[in-house]
Amino acid sequence: MRVLVVDDEVRLARSLRVGLEAEGFAVDVANDGTDGLWLARENDYDAIVLDLMLPGINGYKVCETLRAEQDWTPILMLTAKDGEWDQVEGLDTGADDYLTKPFSFPVLVARLRAVARRGARERPTELRVGDLRVDPAARRVWRGETEVELTAREFSMLAFLARHPGDVVSKRQILEAVWDVDFDGDPNIVEVYVRHLRNKIDRPFGRQAIETLRGAGYRLRSDGG
Amino acid sequence: MRVLVVDDEVRLARSLRVGLEAEGFAVDVANDGTDGLWLARENDYDAIVLDLMLPGINGYKVCETLRAEQDWTPILMLTAKDGEWDQVEGLDTGADDYLTKPFSFPVLVARLRAVARRGARERPTELRVGDLRVDPAARRVWRGETEVELTAREFSMLAFLARHPGDVVSKRQILEAVWDVDFDGDPNIVEVYVRHLRNKIDRPFGRQAIETLRGAGYRLRSDGG
DNA sequence: CGTCGACGACGAGCACACGCATAGGGGCCT
DNA sequence: AGGCCCCTATGCGTGTGCTCGTCGTCGACG
Numbered sequence: 228m229r230v231l232v233v234d235d236e237v238r239l240a241r242s243l244r245v246g247l248e249a250e251g252f253a254v255d256v257a258n259d260g261t262d263g264l265w266l267a268r269e270n271d272y273d274a275i276v277l278d279l280m281l282p283g284i285n286g287y288k289v290c291e292t293l294r295a296e297q298d299w300t301p302i303l304m305l306t307a308k309d310g311e312w313d314q315v316e317g318l319d320t321g322a323d324d325y326l327t328k329p330f331s332f333p334v335l336v337a338r339l340r341a342v343a344r345r346g347a348r349e350r351p352t353e354l355r356v357g358d359l360r361v362d363p364a365a366r367r368v369w370r371g372e373t374e375v376e377l378t379a380r381e382f383s384m385l386a387f388l389a390r391h392p393g394d395v396v397s398k399r400q401i402l403e404a405v406w407d408v409d410f411d412g413d414p415n416i417v418e419v420y421v422r423h424l425r426n427k428i429d430r431p432f433g434r435q436a437i438e439t440l441r442g443a444g445y446r447l448r449s450d451g452g
Numbered sequence: 453m454r455v456l457v458v459d460d461e462v463r464l465a466r467s468l469r470v471g472l473e474a475e476g477f478a479v480d481v482a483n484d485g486t487d488g489l490w491l492a493r494e495n496d497y498d499a500i501v502l503d504l505m506l507p508g509i510n511g512y513k514v515c516e517t518l519r520a521e522q523d524w525t526p527i528l529m530l531t532a533k534d535g536e537w538d539q540v541e542g543l544d545t546g547a548d549d550y551l552t553k554p555f556s557f558p559v560l561v562a563r564l565r566a567v568a569r570r571g572a573r574e575r576p577t578e579l580r581v582g583d584l585r586v587d588p589a590a591r592r593v594w595r596g597e598t599e600v601e602l603t604a605r606e607f608s609m610l611a612f613l614a615r616h617p618g619d620v621v622s623k624r625q626i627l628e629a630v631w632d633v634d635f636d637g638d639p640n641i642v643e644v645y646v647r648h649l650r651n652k653i654d655r656p657f658g659r660q661a662i663e664t665l666r667g668a669g670y671r672l673r674s675d676g677g
Numbered sequence: 678c679g680t681c682g683a684c685g686a687c688g689a690g691c692a693c694a695c696g697c698a699t700a701g702g703g704g705c706c707t
Numbered sequence: 708a709g710g711c712c713c714c715t716a717t718g719c720g721t722g723t724g725c726t727c728g729t730c731g732t733c734g735a736c737g
Binding site: 331333334336337340341364365366378379380382 | 551
């Protein structure tokens with residue numbers, strides 16, 4: 228169980244290292260945000276304990292950056308005063324849990340085990356394919372900076388494609404994912420909706436994100452067209 | 453140290469009772485939400501372990517009800533699948549901590565001690581979505597500076613929406629959260645209440661906080677409209 | 678290099694189910 | 708007894724999903 232501790236308070240960091248190692252964790256320590264980010268990128272941790280207040284890059288940004296780079300390592304955020312830190316905000320940044328200082332060590336361990344056990348869940352938050360952004364939770368889509376309105380079916384289909392960027396997906400796969408596993412209508416419907424999608428996310432922007440592979444299926448270009 | 457365990461899984465409840473008593477807790481057990489609520493009202497516990505999925509009144513509602521009655525007994529929420537339960541939502545309902553099943557017993561004990569030690573906290577939580585303010589504890593709502601009067605159902609529904617600002621919530625989700633997990637009546641009821649809400653928090657202010665997404669559900673604009 | 682076949686693109690039209698609106702009855706509490 | 712709230716029931720408009728027929732285009736093969 229590998230853990231990265233990012234905290235600038237040297238004494239606290241040290242006692243965390245000792246304590247966690249006694250609990251059987253393998254611990255790395257960084258004393259500022261830059262180092263923390265670097266270590267997090269280079270290694271594969273089971274969890275990261277991240278202080279919010281840091282010299283250089285603060286914990287908030289570190290977390291945000293990792294998530295933006297598709298790194299979903301579980302993060303336990305440490306916050307100094309509960310007043311100025313909004314829990315919701317913390318979790319929204321992409322942290323998996325938070326703890327308010329001062330905290331008791333057993334609680335930290337318990338929480339750490341909990342977030343690590345849950346593991347790096349892949350986040351549904353936002354799919355990015357080139358300059359195409361799909362947010363399944365909010366059911367919103369952007370091409371670059373402009374938002375695009377899609378109907379339920381259109382969205383469902385784009386979301387499916389966006390989950391397989393650069394891959395060829397057959398008509399059958401699309402039918403099963405977007406319609407039903409035992410869909411037996413006219414497969415033509417897929418072509419119709421591909422067209423609708425192209426009219427909304429490609430044509431107005433003079434781009435070509437959805438490619439046709441004759442006899443094989445469709446492919447969403449991973450560079451977004 | 454008195455603890456109330458509310459869980460419908462009889463075997464789990466029993467082993468929790470045995471384990472916690474071995475740890476020195478005095479344990480009461482309820483097997484459904486109704487009993488749990490009743491026991492919580494009648495007695496003065498140091499903490500409550502509350503399962504989310506319950507027959508009768510679900511854990512979500514139990515928690516909400518207690519808080520509405522100004523009962524701040526620390527609550528540790530147990531959630532079945534981490535997928536369908538949003539941690540933020542759990543904490544905002546008024547729970548003090550949460551634990552995802554399956555969990556290890558020592559972790560449960562540690563967390564339980566932690567929330568109990570912290571004690572009955574005074575309630576801060578207020579949900580803010582744009583200029584819309586929802587106070588789940590006090591059951592009050594403001595649009596800007598003017599307070600809005602809502603009925604129980606209306607409030608429950610708005611609170612749910614406010615816990616997912618900017619996200620689409622399906623009619624099914626709303627039914628499960630606001631009504632019951634196994635609600636089987638006419639989903640039309642959701643539309644009716646959406647209308648009521650709009651009449652109270654949107655129309656008088658010439659705003660549009662609740663959006664309709666055909667075939668998908670509803671969305672509370674995160675800027676409040 | 679030309680022809681033919683198959684697959685996909687396209688446009689328009691139709692049906693329907695989804696969501697909106699409103700009214701009214703039943704139950705609970707005061 | 709009255710009022711309030713919750714839910715059911717029904718009609719209505721419209722956006723959405725889907726069907727269908729035709730046209731265009733790619734690719735294979737002689």
